[in-house]
Amino acid sequence: MITLNFTFFVQLGLFLVFLWATHRFILRPTLRTMDQREAERKREAEATQQDEEAAEGLENAYAEQLRVFRRRQSQRAEKARRAAQEKHMADLAAHRREADGHVAQAREGAQAELAKERGKLGALAPDLADAIAARLGLKGGRQ
Numbered sequence: 001m002i003t004l005n006f007t008f009f010v011q012l013g014l015f016l017v018f019l020w021a022t023h024r025f026i027l028r029p030t031l032r033t034m035d036q037r038e039a040e041r042k043r044e045a046e047a048t049q050q051d052e053e054a055a056e057g058l059e060n061a062y063a064e065q066l067r068v069f070r071r072r073q074s075q076r077a078e079k080a081r082r083a084a085q086e087k088h089m090a091d092l093a094a095h096r097r098e099a100d101g102h103v104a105q106a107r108e109g110a111q112a113e114l115a116k117e118r119g120k121l122g123a124l125a126p127d128l129a130d131a132i133a134a135r136l137g138l139k140g141g142r143q
Contacts, residue, residue, distance in 0.1 A: 002008070133139075
């Protein structure tokens with residue numbers, strides 16, 4: 001059994017003083033520090049979230065600008081390719097016309113020379129026939 005005497009009350013008083021001092025000088029500052037750290041962590045988490053959202057927005061804007069730029073560059077490249085192809089086709093057509101003109105001139109010259117040589121062949125035909133007959137040992141020739 002417990003006897004209630006002066007020692008018990010002194011020990012009880014000292015224990016209560018100890019609890020009060022522990023609460024006042026150890027527990028309260030520790031809890032306050034923990035609350036401050038938690039509040040700071042929440043503020044940093046919110047700031048991080050806002051920074052991430054801002055970064056994502058900037059990244060999306062950059063991606064969109066990049067898509068627009070690539071689309072424009074693709075259109076410019078396609079336009080330049082078409083222009084180069086059209087120029088190439090025009091140059092090719094001009095060269096073809098020039099070549100056709102040269103071929104036509106050469107054809108006309110060859111036909112004129114052929115006609116001239118055909119005219120000479122008519123005059124040479126009897127002489128050729130006599131020469132062939134003489135070589136073959138045939139009698140005949142011009143009469």
